[in-house]
Amino acid sequence: MIARTLQPNPATPVVHVVDDDISVRESLELLIRFANWQPRLFDSAQAFLAQPREAVPSCLVLDINLPDLNGLDLQAALAGSRPDMPIIVITGYGDIPGTVRAMKAGALEFLTKPFDDGVLLDAIGAALEKSRSALAREDQLHDLRTRYASLTPREREIMQRVVDGCMNKVIALDLDISEITVKAHRGKVTRKMKARSLAELVRMATQLAQAPTVEP
Template structure:
């Protein structure tokens, strides 16, 4: 049902320092988190595909493209993908800037393993739920889009609480026809009761406003 749940989340580690890179892998493997290692930003950007669960951990200080720049590049591709920035020489302005630019967290080296693992889990979870919301709203949109024009007009009437007779009068069609449309759109939207229909419509409307 949910495509993301078919994939295990993956933690991408971008750091030019090999020992830091590999030790973090060692830590994450101990809690059964799969990892992928990259020694610079470009290497990661080349391999990165959006939509898969996980998060990325970046070092700030790297040659050619530094962590702050890589962060912006990732946000360009997928604004929701969680980025945890790690640095050995943090200062407050840099941290503020990173958070403003949408980083999931800004962690100073050396870090507490528990804290790091919790933040990684949180990032993966948030991205998952974001992805799920996104997919649900995509699906709802698809369902509503499958209605014919007449069915949508009938749906509007139902949502406004009008009886079938009134809808039939307004649309210059017979009550019988309205009833047919009504049952068709219910089955298309996979709802059984009018209550479910209204809840679904509200949910779809909320998602429409958010994108």
């Protein structure tokens, strides 16, 4: 199935709905539009996975019981790859094991049909705010990686030793260069990384080290 869309503002948050019940999709479409968000409606997990990613705040309202790949399996498939898209799980059965599994896998909310519209709207609002924050962190990390990529191999060596707490004279001895050269490289590292202090440079290095590897 192809998502049903109009021509909204491209910056408007997107609410994806994956549910094989057409009456649920149509009802949620009206509710989502009423809240001034963009609905993207799918009748299967495979249809949802085939869509391109959109760089706007988004969330997924996901039914557990789907005809092909079930909702919990789709949730598992998205784990780690879309931290910017929180998941709200819905079901008409509300079994306890399914609830526990969904919440342990990171679902933001678990609602049993029929659910109150206000409760769902509150959950979507919270999910979109979480998505907005995640995208901001992603943009910040991309900018940080771009700055780091601008460093020469020698500047990266210097940066690593600086954040490890090495003094200029120690770095000079380790790399067999003059202390004046070390100071010059440190200045370039500071400017290119836009670090206002040593503490900020250390935080940047920690962010880069902890961030997941980006696939080419």
